[in-house]
Amino acid sequence: MWFFDKYNDKKDGVIRGYDIRATKVKILALIIMLVCLLMVCVSLFPALWVFLASFKDIKEFTRNVTIFPEKYDWSRMLGTWNAFKFTKYYKNSLIAILGCSACAIIFNGLLAYGFAILKPKGHKIALGLVMWSLMIPGITSIVALFRNINLIGLNQSFIPIWFSFGANAFWVVLFKQYFEGIPKELLEAAKLDGCGVLQIFIKIMLPLSKPILVVVAIFSITAAWSDFLLPYLVLNGTDKTTVMVKLFSFKDTPTDAVSVLRAAFFAIIPPTVIFAIFQRQITDGAASGAVKG
Amino acid sequence: MKAANKPKEKFRKRDLISWLVMLPSLILFAFFVWEPLLENIRLSFYSTKMYETVAFTGLKNYNLVLHDVDFMAAFKNTFSYTLWSLVIGFFVPMIIGVLITETVHLKGFFRMAVYFPNIMPSLATIWIWSYFFLPGATGVLNIIAGKMGMGPYEWLNDPRWTIPLIIITLTWKSAGSTALIYMANIASISPDLYEAATIDGAGIMQRIRHITIPSIFGIAKTMLILQIISVFQILYEPMIFKNGGPNNASISLMMLMYRYGYRDYNVGKAASLSVLVCIILVILSGIYMRATREKEN
Numbered sequence: 001m002w003f004f005d006k007y008n009d010k011k012d013g014v015i016r017g018y019d020i021r022a023t024k025v026k027i028l029a030l031i032i033m034l035v036c037l038l039m040v041c042v043s044l045f046p047a048l049w050v051f052l053a054s055f056k057d058i059k060e061f062t063r064n065v066t067i068f069p070e071k072y073d074w075s076r077m078l079g080t081w082n083a084f085k086f087t088k089y090y091k092n093s094l095i096a097i098l099g100c101s102a103c104a105i106i107f108n109g110l111l112a113y114g115f116a117i118l119k120p121k122g123h124k125i126a127l128g129l130v131m132w133s134l135m136i137p138g139i140t141s142i143v144a145l146f147r148n149i150n151l152i153g154l155n156q157s158f159i160p161i162w163f164s165f166g167a168n169a170f171w172v173v174l175f176k177q178y179f180e181g182i183p184k185e186l187l188e189a190a191k192l193d194g195c196g197v198l199q200i201f202i203k204i205m206l207p208l209s210k211p212i213l214v215v216v217a218i219f220s221i222t223a224a225w226s227d228f229l230l231p232y233l234v235l236n237g238t239d240k241t242t243v244m245v246k247l248f249s250f251k252d253t254p255t256d257a258v259s260v261l262r263a264a265f266f267a268i269i270p271p272t273v274i275f276a277i278f279q280r281q282i283t284d285g286a287a288s289g290a291v292k293g
Numbered sequence: 294m295k296a297a298n299k300p301k302e303k304f305r306k307r308d309l310i311s312w313l314v315m316l317p318s319l320i321l322f323a324f325f326v327w328e329p330l331l332e333n334i335r336l337s338f339y340s341t342k343m344y345e346t347v348a349f350t351g352l353k354n355y356n357l358v359l360h361d362v363d364f365m366a367a368f369k370n371t372f373s374y375t376l377w378s379l380v381i382g383f384f385v386p387m388i389i390g391v392l393i394t395e396t397v398h399l400k401g402f403f404r405m406a407v408y409f410p411n412i413m414p415s416l417a418t419i420w421i422w423s424y425f426f427l428p429g430a431t432g433v434l435n436i437i438a439g440k441m442g443m444g445p446y447e448w449l450n451d452p453r454w455t456i457p458l459i460i461i462t463l464t465w466k467s468a469g470s471t472a473l474i475y476m477a478n479i480a481s482i483s484p485d486l487y488e489a490a491t492i493d494g495a496g497i498m499q500r501i502r503h504i505t506i507p508s509i510f511g512i513a514k515t516m517l518i519l520q521i522i523s524v525f526q527i528l529y530e531p532m533i534f535k536n537g538g539p540n541n542a543s544i545s546l547m548m549l550m551y552r553y554g555y556r557d558y559n560v561g562k563a564a565s566l567s568v569l570v571c572i573i574l575v576i577l578s579g580i581y582m583r584a585t586r587e588k589e590n
Contacts, residue, residue: 003398007397010397011484014497014500014501036396039407043409044409049425067433136326141329143550143564147332229529264421267417268417287476
């Protein structure tokens with residue numbers, strides 16, 4: 001049977017090609033398949049549900065005990081989109097994301113370049129400090145950080161949001177590991193040709209590091225999209241409100257359930273699109289532990 | 294002498310340039326990570342008015358925090374969060390990883406699907422889950438339970454279930470990424486081991502117990518500590534689901550810090566609580582560092 005034939009080429013895992021001849025193992029393989037399909041349902045159902053529920057109006061939502069809406073009326077969605085001015089929030093989120101992603105690549109990349117290649121005297125101390133900040137989540141000192149942002153007058157501006165992405169120990173480590181794998185001969189040759197420290201970074205390191213640049217770009221974009229505590233504290237109540245800040249503020253302002261759900265639906269569209277395009281890079285990056293935390 | 298001096302001098306100049314290249318990033322680290330940490334320690338010893346320090350008060354803030362009823366509740370809850378995340382959150386990713394490894398059809402799709410919740414913004418998923426847990430007949434989980442002839446249940450409103458349910462939503466969101474890490478580790482196990490075990494007469498369950506589990510034990514230890522560290526930071530879920538309730542049943546340490554800081558505007562108190570949390574995290578991190586070093590050796 002075709003379903004079991006493919007097990008003959010199985011390369012990893014406990015069940016080997018020769019096991020599948022036994023009926024017991026065949027049943028086990030089928031059960032595993034069913035459990036995996038069930039896991040898929042559990043994983044995808046909430047996103048699917050919010051999509052379906054967004055089509056209901058408030059009466060239907062509070063009264064009908066059903067999963068599927070009565071009709072698929074896009075104008076309701078559009079109504080919520082316009083009523084809450086989501087175009088503006090999307091635009092603000094885009095501004096935040098572009099700055100955050102650029103900062104994540106430039107600053108973490110440069111620091112990793114220092115740690116992996118330049119290695120100036122005393123760099124070990126700085127490296128140690130960065131490694132420790134990997135362990136202490138920034139959220140614990142958010143009160144002091146917000147106080148500082150206020151004191152230097154950067155409140156209600158995108159600047160602290162952007163630059164906060166330039167100090168991410170995790171991405172520094174990721175860049176550093178990759179840079180260490182770049183052949184030293186190339187760098188030595190460039191040095192002999194008279195390239196300066198920054199020139200080597202721009203002309204040699206960056207072109208050779210495309211895979212890791214893509215990974216950090218994708219993960220910083222999705223992280224910036226989902227980021228909301230610092231943006232909430234800094235941007236709430238200004239005209240720079242991002243999608244997540246708006247979604248967070250529903251906590252304190254009574255809003256009808258359907259509008260909140262539609263807003264949540266709007267908030268999951270961009271990451272879903274990015275995931276659909278870059279799923280290979282994202283799952284491979286995650287498998288190597290690139291985004292723990 | 295001169296010839297020996299020259300490269301050394303050049304080396305120094307290179308050092309300086311290198312530090313200059315790293316300087317902007319280090320300033321960012323100082324501003325966003327290191328300084329706030331130290332500032333927190335300083336603030337924790339002061340009484341404050343809005344964001345201004347008023348007077349040095351020694352350990353008074355700590356005293357206030359430690360005798361706060363809410364703190365006792367949050368502290369107790371942290372143990373509950375940790376315990377439940379060990380029971381639910383630790384084994385689920387491992388099981389997912391093992392199961393997906395054993396499939397040959399749709400493997401890429403399974404990998405993608407279990408990772409999908411990870412990519413969704415946590416804020417959006419929290420809102421979605423809060424409608425899943427609605428206690429009435431229209432709550433999504435009650436609809437599903439009703440179809441199977443059960444319920445309706447109270448879900449988050451039942452204080453015994455608030456924390457376990459929060460942990461379930463967290464596990465739903467993050468298990469996929471941990472499972473992928475386990476899968477990468479399982480895939481690197483040499484097939485020869487399994488084949489040798491088969492020749493020795495080991496069945497499938499025995500092979501899992503004696504080969505797969507020991508091979509991922511090292512990475513599992515690391516994941517366990519990372520998970521405990523992340524449990525200490527739970528903030529948004531209890532805040533949005535039930536605002537720490539019902540009756541403080543789900544309030545977390547970070548949420549209490551947020552309350553001190555942004556509801557009571559008591560920066561000193563918030564700072565002293567976050568110093569306490571940091572001390573716990575540093576200890577846990579020390580254990581983590583030791584565990585990973587053992588793995589490398």
